[in-house]
Amino acid sequence: MLGNFTYSNPTKLYFGENSLDYLREELQKYGKNILLVYGGGSIKKNGIYDQVVEILKSCGKEIFEDAGVMPNPTVEKLYEGCERARKGSVDLILAVGGGSVCDYAKAVSVSVHCKEDPWDKYYLRMEDVDNEIVPVGCILTMVGTGSEMNGGAVITNQEQKLKIGHVFGENVFPKFSILNPVYTFTLPKYQMVAGFYDIMSHILEQYFSGEDDNTSDYLMEGLLKSLIHSSKIAVKNPEDYEARSNIMWTATWALNTLVAKGKTTDWMVHMLGQSVGAYTDATHGMTLSAVSLPYYRQIMPYGLQKFKRYAINVWDVQPEGKSDEEIAEEGLSRMESYMKEIGVVMNIKELGVTEDMLEGIAKGVFILDGGYKVLSSDEVLQVLKDSMGN
Ligand code: NZQ
Ligand code: ZN
DSSP, rough: OOOOOOOOOOEEEETTGGGGGGGHHHHHTSSSSEEEEESEEEEEEEHHHHHHHHHHHTOOOOOEEOOOOOSSSSHHHHHHHHOOOOOOTOOOOEEEEEEHHHHHHHHHHHTTTTOOOOOOIISSSSSOOOOOOOEEEEEEEOOOSGGSSSOEEEEEETTTEEEEEOOOGGGSSOOOOEEEEEGGGGGGGGHHHHHHHHHHHHHHHSSSSSOOOOHHHHHHHHHHHHHHHHHHHHHTTTOHHHHHHHHHHHHHHHHHSSSTTTSSOOOOOHHHHHHHHHHOOOHHHHHHHHHHHHHHHHHGGGGGGHHHHHHHHHHHHTTOOOOOOHHHHHHHHHHHHHHHHHHHOOSGGGGGGOOHHHHHHHHOOOOOSSSSOOOEEEEEEEEHHHHOOO
16 A cells, blocks of 8 residues: 655756757856856766856856865865855856765755755755755766765765765755766776666666555566666667667666655665765765675565566566575575676675774664664674675
């Protein structure tokens, strides 16, 4: 049975090869001062920066640049962005980049007018926003996080060794997002496949929870099949527009709040991955791939029927003559082969985790209770140990 819910999503999307043309239209809705936020320079190399700046200038906008947003944006960078946005009295924050840039833009948007320390208020105390929010628009260049159509904003505090995501409400969602699959062609393969696994993990972490028959689970099975199909093509030919556009659209639907409606969700792989990320600054999607299978093998006995359904409906496992456990395990082993085929990282050692870090990482994992099994602290540590590989 589906639980009761309210659903709406305020982000307007422009999708396709000509989607940047709509930026002009959107810019008319906002004042003159624009905070142009981007990362370490990929948009300068591939020409997106020049295209965006030309449009901003032709619309008579004053540009305040905020460059150097790092993957896994830090709290220090957040303070710097707020300062810059305040100085420029900005009317719109335009994020051009991947999830890190979009997340950061949202974190700045709620913090510019915040009277307290935003890290304490939004990340440690998880409070709602009660001050003015500067609107955000996104031009996406890396696919995976879903940040283009959600309220997530993950920030890392390296000193406290904490990486925390605040999922803000609709008032913080981007007002608009421009999704041009061609912009993702220049991604290095490592980032591309990390993004593919991030998408898969978002879907699985909403799928592996609850026993009921509901529409959301069927939607997720469809998204997974599309992702698996297109990602295999994209790995062989990164410039296959059909595959990259399907993946871009799948990523948005995987985490724009729709598929979680009316059901419970798990999210423990992200909790594990984020703590690994806080210690290693590793690429987000790879922190997830490296812990996933040990986690799923740990919880499989508690959600056996769903793992069986996953094996049959997503991985086409033939059930005849096999026990439920055999079917479920065959599904996970097909998933494992797929992960190796696309080339994601399969253990946390490869991400720089050493044995002496394991207890600290385990302590940094927020234990959630929406999945098939609420892990004990010892079980969290065990999953991390199992994720070290051989
Ligand atoms: O910084 P630049 O030079 O732009 O390079 C970036 C970065 O090094 C590069 N890149 C992006 N687009 C490119 C490109 N390189 C060449 N061509 C392009 N078109 O890719 C690298 C990674 O970018 P990043 O934005 O860090 O990746 P991603 O999109 O995976 O974002 C990761 C962040 O999002 C958070 C993660 O925790 C992490 O901090 N997440 C946000 C979520 C949300 N809002 O709901 C949910 C996710 O689960 C995730 O936690
Ligand atoms: Zn993610």
